[in-house]
Amino acid sequence: MGYHCVVLVKQVPDTKRITGQAMNEDGTVNRAALPAIFNPEDLNALEMALDIKDTHGGSVTVVSMGLPAAADILRDALYRGADRAVLITDRRCAASDTLATSYILSCAVRRLEPDIVLCGRQAIDGDTAQVGPQTAEKLGLPQLTYVEQIQKLDGQTLVARRNLGNGWQEVKTTLPALLTVVDSANEPRVPRALRLMKYKSAKCRIEIEAMAKDAPSIDVEAVYAALESKGLLIHQWDLDYLEADLRWCGRDGSPTKVHRIQSVVLTAKESKAVEPTQQGIEAMVHELIEDHTIG
Amino acid sequence: MIEVNKQGEVWIFAEQHNGTLEEVSLELLSKGRELADTLKVSLAAVLLGSQVGGESERLGHFGADKVYLVEHPLLEHYQTNTYAKIICELIEKHKPQIVLYGASPCGRDLAPRVASAMKAGLTADCTDLQIGNHEIKKTGQVFENLLLQIRPAFGGNIIATIINYDRWPQMATVREGVMPMPTPNVNKKAQLIQEPAHLSLEDLAIEILAEHRQQRKVNLKASRVIVAGGAGVGSKENFKLIWDLAHCLGAAPGATRAAVDLGFIDRDHQIGQTGTTVRPILYIAAGISGAIQHQAGMSESQKIIAINNDPDAPIFNIAHYKIVGDLTQVIPMMIKAIKEKV
Ligand SMILES: Cc1cc2nc3c(=O)[nH]c(=O)nc-3n(C[C@H](O)[C@H](O)[C@H](O)COP(=O)(O)OP(=O)(O)OC[C@H]3O[C@@H](n4cnc5c(N)ncnc54)[C@H](O)[C@@H]3O)c2cc1C
Numbered sequence: 001m002g003y004h005c006v007v008l009v010k011q012v013p014d015t016k017r018i019t020g021q022a023m024n025e026d027g028t029v030n031r032a033a034l035p036a037i038f039n040p041e042d043l044n045a046l047e048m049a050l051d052i053k054d055t056h057g058g059s060v061t062v063v064s065m066g067l068p069a070a071a072d073i074l075r076d077a078l079y080r081g082a083d084r085a086v087l088i089t090d091r092r093c094a095a096s097d098t099l100a101t102s103y104i105l106s107c108a109v110r111r112l113e114p115d116i117v118l119c120g121r122q123a124i125d126g127d128t129a130q131v132g133p134q135t136a137e138k139l140g141l142p143q144l145t146y147v148e149q150i151q152k153l154d155g156q157t158l159v160a161r162r163n164l165g166n167g168w169q170e171v172k173t174t175l176p177a178l179l180t181v182v183d184s185a186n187e188p189r190v191p192r193a194l195r196l197m198k199y200k201s202a203k204c205r206i207e208i209e210a211m212a213k214d215a216p217s218i219d220v221e222a223v224y225a226a227l228e229s230k231g232l233l234i235h236q237w238d239l240d241y242l243e244a245d246l247r248w249c250g251r252d253g254s255p256t257k258v259h260r261i262q263s264v265v266l267t268a269k270e271s272k273a274v275e276p277t278q279q280g281i282e283a284m285v286h287e288l289i290e291d292h293t294i295g
Numbered sequence: 296m297i298e299v300n301k302q303g304e305v306w307i308f309a310e311q312h313n314g315t316l317e318e319v320s321l322e323l324l325s326k327g328r329e330l331a332d333t334l335k336v337s338l339a340a341v342l343l344g345s346q347v348g349g350e351s352e353r354l355g356h357f358g359a360d361k362v363y364l365v366e367h368p369l370l371e372h373y374q375t376n377t378y379a380k381i382i383c384e385l386i387e388k389h390k391p392q393i394v395l396y397g398a399s400p401c402g403r404d405l406a407p408r409v410a411s412a413m414k415a416g417l418t419a420d421c422t423d424l425q426i427g428n429h430e431i432k433k434t435g436q437v438f439e440n441l442l443l444q445i446r447p448a449f450g451g452n453i454i455a456t457i458i459n460y461d462r463w464p465q466m467a468t469v470r471e472g473v474m475p476m477p478t479p480n481v482n483k484k485a486q487l488i489q490e491p492a493h494l495s496l497e498d499l500a501i502e503i504l505a506e507h508r509q510q511r512k513v514n515l516k517a518s519r520v521i522v523a524g525g526a527g528v529g530s531k532e533n534f535k536l537i538w539d540l541a542h543c544l545g546a547a548p549g550a551t552r553a554a555v556d557l558g559f560i561d562r563d564h565q566i567g568q569t570g571t572t573v574r575p576i577l578y579i580a581a582g583i584s585g586a587i588q589h590q591a592g593m594s595e596s597q598k599i600i601a602i603n604n605d606p607d608a609p610i611f612n613i614a615h616y617k618i619v620g621d622l623t624q625v626i627p628m629m630i631k632a633i634k635e636k637v
Contacts (some may be wrong), residue, residue, distance in 0.1 A: 276620025
């Protein structure tokens with residue numbers, strides 16, 4: 001029978017590796033100084049989709065909204081087993097909050113007519129976990145958040161186990177549905193050598209145009225057609241193609257605005273050095289008893 | 296989306312499971328009270344469920360002026376679609392200016408669904424909320440008395456303050472444990488307003504087949520004293536020192552993510568951005584470097600003792616008592632001193 005899975009993925013700065021150089025003087029983050037990576041839980045979502053394909057057949061389409069550089073993670077998804085990649089890139093997407101982002105993503109997902117939409121629970125740059133549920137709402141789909149395992153999939157129904165932090169829940173829903181996937185779900189497979197050989201030349205239009213800039217002999221349309229015929233094209237969609245209502249995109253479509261950004265300063269409070277000796281420790285314990293902190 | 300409405304109430308979503316309110320909902324009432332008083336409007340709790348009316352009294356004791364109670368058999372168990380539908384209807388009807396949810400698995404599932412349906416803004420996982428003004432620099436236009444939604448971002452490396460001035464309600468989920476628990480006043484009564492629920496089986500998008508909730512192995516939030524160990528403790532065997540010190544102080548043992556990842560202790564004990572947020576009277580940090588993500592969960596502690604053999608460890612920047620030394624020597628000294636004195 002087979003299922004068409006659409007996986008929503010995001011390229012994020014590697015917030016685990018933030019160092020001094022990555023912070024601007026004004027306390028904002030210099031994204032350019034951080035390595036860009038595949039959002040970790042989106043890899044778990046991709047793995048779950050590939051697993052569905054391996055077990056039941058069907059296909060996997062990965063979709064990302066982002067800068068042209070996000071084509072990197074789409075290629076990565078192709079190396080790991082995705083069949084088709086779509087990049088939504090458009091200057092008018094800039095400054096989108098989660099509401100505008102989910103609106104734009106929902107326009108793209110609608111075109112793809114999936115049986116199952118999967119995304120990571122949250123992205124490590126914002127940690128909001130909002131885009132999944134909001135995209136589900138826009139599409140009018142049931143949402144299953146924090147999915148750890150798909151237990152049953154037969155035609156029209158899906159049974160999944162949700163991880164609720166302090167327990168779990170087993171739920172059943174009808175397809176199509178949207179799932180957000182947690183990192184404990186699986187161990188994402190690594191890129192495969194054969195697929196890497198095949199898909200490393202996969203490109204989107206903007207990348208072909210950039211190539212042609214450096215080497216004017218390149219005929220953009222010819223390269224485009226050649227990649228398309230070999231199944232190596234990363235589809236590139238903009239807001240016009242999506243027929244998106246611009247009032248709901250970008251800054252205009254985003255009710256939340258940034259009031260201010262501060263870097264985290266570690267506040268030095270009044271403090272005492274305590275000698276690491278029995279005497280020093282006893283004096284401290286005495287003080288804590290005196291002021292009723294302990295005892 | 297509703298229009299900006301300065302007379303609108305402040306609402307909190309009262310999360311309940313099997314008829315019992317979640318702690319985070321009571322915490323929201325303390326912050327909600329403060330915001331409502333600043334804005335001079337009422338504080339209301341929204342309680343959904345089946346036969347949960349008994350809890351509305353407690354919401355009053357903890358600070359709510361009003362309780363909007365919606366009871367229906369189909370609301371017995373939390374489900375995204377049914378709960379979101381009812382909350383949207385209530386928002387449309389009463390036009391609150393602020394709606395707060397706990398940043399619990401349930402709140403983080405519900406709030407974005409509501410925000411999307413209302414086309415309203417939502418800020419996730421706030422650690423503080425204030426009322427303040429916002430000026431648009433370009434035009435000089437000033438919006439007064441907005442909800443300042445304060446949250447860590449970029450893995451805790453920056454603190455962002457988010458606002459929404461044109462499309463209301465202003466909504467946020469609030470981290471569990473960061474707002475203090477209000478002291479209940481049994482004489483305070485909330486006005487009970489029963490609202491109808493128009494629901495049918497078609498509104499149920501999912502079916503819950505089974506559910507299991509386990510008690511947390513430790514109640515960090517309720518502990519007056521916490522003894523936390525980090526990677527510097529060195530081994531699971533050494534972690535016994537943390538348990539011993541905790542034991543003689545009647546304290547709860549806590550840990551950093553690194554210590555949990557190393558298998559020294561169960562994840563339930565993790566403190567920090569991705570663990571529990573605590574604000575005990577005394578926090579003892581041993582073998583903990585003091586990463587921002589760890590501090591996010593403990594910097595509000597009243598007193599902090601840090602034990603670390605590296606004098607430059609960032610934890611010392613927020614410690615009240617700094618002990619530069621090897622924890623395997625310092626902790627036994629502390630145990631001895633406490634046993635003698637207490
Ligand atoms: C998105 C994100 C979320 C995170 N969430 C959390 C979270 O919720 N909670 C959390 O804790 N971390 C979290 N982290 C991880 C955090 O960044 C740090 O890696 C972690 O807190 C470090 O733990 P630690 O202090 O135990 O280990 P280390 O940083 O390795 O520090 C060990 C310390 O022990 C000291 N030490 C070593 N031996 C001794 C000795 N014999 N005596 C005394 N001192 C000794 C060392 O000097 C050192 O300072 C998160 C990270 C990210 C990116």
